[in-house]
Amino acid sequence: MPNATTARRYWLVKSEPDCFSYDDLLASPKQTTCWSGVRNYQARNFMRDMKKGDGVLFYYSSAEPPGVVGVAEVVREAYPDGTARDPKDDHYDPKSTEANPIWEMVDIKAVERFDNFLPLNDLRQVRALEGMELLKRGSRLSVQPVSAKEWETICRMGRG
DNA sequence: GCCAACGTTGGC
DNA sequence: GCCAACGTTGGC
Numbered sequence: 001m002p003n004a005t006t007a008r009r010y011w012l013v014k015s016e017p018d019c020f021s022y023d024d025l026l027a028s029p030k031q032t033t034c035w036s037g038v039r040n041y042q043a044r045n046f047m048r049d050m051k052k053g054d055g056v057l058f059y060y061s062s063a064e065p066p067g068v069v070g071v072a073e074v075v076r077e078a079y080p081d082g083t084a085r086d087p088k089d090d091h092y093d094p095k096s097t098e099a100n101p102i103w104e105m106v107d108i109k110a111v112e113r114f115d116n117f118l119p120l121n122d123l124r125q126v127r128a129l130e131g132m133e134l135l136k137r138g139s140r141l142s143v144q145p146v147s148a149k150e151w152e153t154i155c156r157m158g159r160g
Numbered sequence: 161g162c163c164a165a166c167g168t169t170g171g172c
Numbered sequence: 173g174c175c176a177a178c179g180t181t182g183g184c
Binding site: 040041042137139140 | 167
């Protein structure tokens with residue numbers, strides 16, 4: 001019997017396809033990548049909540065059009081994001097130390113590219129997705145939770 | 161390229 | 173602890 005601590009949960013992560021695309025994920029060793037570079041506390045806290053096996057929607061932001069491209073899953077739970085301590089990295093944060101790394105990341109692995117790319121504008125038309133974090137005005141969170149109902153709706157749409 | 165929305169910073 | 177200024181995100 002699943003309970004709150006064992007039930008599979010669902011998330012959405014944003015990536016600019018010019019920066020890291022679903023193809024890039026597929027081309028990565030074991031089709032797995034670390035999700036480094038998140039520098040927002042709320043987003044980091046959501047990553048801390050991620051458990052192995054949780055579902056992840058892969059979303060293209062700043063794309064033409066923006067939308068959901070496919071699905072990945074969490075294969076490693078939160079651990080320190082070393083890029084925060086690399087002065088040469090774009091996401092360098094001098095406040096991050098070995099003793100207190102501040103920023104964390106998870107590893108995600110490709111699961112399925114949708115047959116249908118799901119443009120943001122199409123998602124906005126769907127009743128079952130009303131209230132979804134992604135669709136809220138001014139929503140900028142790069143890591144956000146997705147409800148089971150939203151997950152099922154989007155997967156069904158993506159598979160056509 | 162514009163700009164609304166939001167988070168962060170820093171003076172007080 | 174308030175809040176104005178500033179920087180960033182991301183849709184359009």
